[in-house]
Amino acid sequence: MEVRTSGRGFSNITRKVQEVVARSGKKTALCSVFIQHTSASLVIQENADPNVLRDLGDWIEELAPESRAWLHDDEGPDDMPAHARSSITKTSETIPVMDGQLALGTWQGLYVWEHRARPHTRRVVVHVAE
Amino acid sequence: MEVRTSGRGFSNITRKVQEVVARSGKKTALCSVFIQHTSASLVIQENADPNVLRDLGDWIEELAPESRAWLHDDEGPDDMPAHARSSITKTSETIPVMDGQLALGTWQGLYVWEHRARPHTRRVVVHVAE
Amino acid sequence: MEVRTSGRGFSNITRKVQEVVARSGKKTALCSVFIQHTSASLVIQENADPNVLRDLGDWIEELAPESRAWLHDDEGPDDMPAHARSSITKTSETIPVMDGQLALGTWQGLYVWEHRARPHTRRVVVHVAE
Numbered sequence: 033m034e035v036r037t038s039g040r041g042f043s044n045i046t047r048k049v050q051e052v053v054a055r056s057g058k059k060t061a062l063c064s065v066f067i068q069h070t071s072a073s074l075v076i077q078e079n080a081d082p083n084v085l086r087d088l089g090d091w092i093e094e095l096a097p098e099s100r101a102w103l104h105d106d107e108g109p110d111d112m113p114a115h116a117r118s119s120i121t122k123t124s125e126t127i128p129v130m131d132g133q134l135a136l137g138t139w140q141g142l143y144v145w146e147h148r149a150r151p152h153t154r155r156v157v158v159h160v161a162e
Numbered sequence: 163m164e165v166r167t168s169g170r171g172f173s174n175i176t177r178k179v180q181e182v183v184a185r186s187g188k189k190t191a192l193c194s195v196f197i198q199h200t201s202a203s204l205v206i207q208e209n210a211d212p213n214v215l216r217d218l219g220d221w222i223e224e225l226a227p228e229s230r231a232w233l234h235d236d237e238g239p240d241d242m243p244a245h246a247r248s249s250i251t252k253t254s255e256t257i258p259v260m261d262g263q264l265a266l267g268t269w270q271g272l273y274v275w276e277h278r279a280r281p282h283t284r285r286v287v288v289h290v291a292e
Numbered sequence: 293m294e295v296r297t298s299g300r301g302f303s304n305i306t307r308k309v310q311e312v313v314a315r316s317g318k319k320t321a322l323c324s325v326f327i328q329h330t331s332a333s334l335v336i337q338e339n340a341d342p343n344v345l346r347d348l349g350d351w352i353e354e355l356a357p358e359s360r361a362w363l364h365d366d367e368g369p370d371d372m373p374a375h376a377r378s379s380i381t382k383t384s385e386t387i388p389v390m391d392g393q394l395a396l397g398t399w400q401g402l403y404v405w406e407h408r409a410r411p412h413t414r415r416v417v418v419h420v421a422e
């Protein structure tokens with residue numbers, strides 16, 4: 033599965049992953065989601081108020097700021113902060129499937145969290161097992 | 163599975179999850195634990211000295227403080243810090259099962275980490291697969 | 293599986309885990325990796341420029357510094373920072389297996405992240421399921 037991000041921020045992939053679950057035909061299962069990158073990550077967060085995602089983005093930029101004296105900056109000032117932010121968020125998430133549906137809470141959405149400044153195409157692998 | 167938290171802090175759910183594993187009758191398996199919330203999370207941490215959990219709680223309050231100027235504060239000053247703290251801890255954990263037991267290390271306990279100030283009832287889904 | 297760390301830093305275990313996957317004979321599967329400790333963790337990060345890992349190590353030392361007034365210091369000043377750093381990195385990672393290979397991205401390596409100052413022997417459990 034490929035996800036086109038629009039630079040720093042969040043892409044909601046809940047529906048796309050749900051479609052993979054539906055195609056698998058499995059009713060009670062485990063859905064494992066994996067992102068094949070180290071400068072973008074996964075996160076399950078609130079899907080209602082967009083300010084939650086805005087706050088999260090601003091806050092993690094302060095935790096791992098571009099202004100820090102990073103050794104690794106081959107691809108620019110947003111390179112190493114992206115690795116740092118990825119390292120404390122998720123590379124894999126495992127979500128239960130009940131009645132053929134992702135068993136997410138009411139307010140939960142699954143997002144690709146892009147940590148690089150510019151848009152990227154990110155590869156996400158979804159595996160559904162009984 | 164429902165867990166009643168007593169406000170900010172940790173609820174040890176190791177025994178409850180082990181009971182689900184025992185009821186499944188599976189001996190070699192994988193136990194996946196998922197929390198259906200974005201303002202409480204899961205963490206596997208030390209189960210011996212309670213000061214470890216106290217330190218963790220105090221420290222993460224400094225990482226994502228209530229005093230920061232958050233945009234999202236619909237449910238009060240502890241609302242957005244709870245989302246931030248959840249985003250860097252776990253929504254899912256996957257624990258191997260050996261001989262019908264969770265294969266945790268000697269000092270490991272599985273906790274629901276409540277990030278809201280007041281008590282909440284949190285839903286946790288446990289899935290055991292071979 | 294046992295991993296001997298050389299104190300604070302990263303041990304690449306990608307090849308060792310891939311060997312377990314190969315021995316399982318499974319082609320399409322899910323590989324779950326679990327570390328049985330609360331002062332060392334797992335992380336999937338860049339495997340090319342060693343400065344990425346150096347930066348990550350330095351940065352997380354600032355996020356959870358030894359100089360903070362921690363209550364828990366039974367085993368020295370590096371004790372509680374190790375728990376804090378573990379709590380925001382991973383205890384479990386779940387990696388898809390395709391064609392009998394870990395489906396990692398080109399630049400991804402799986403590491404044990406040692407947070408204690410001195411070398412330790414760390415136990416990691418690998419489970420491969422279809």
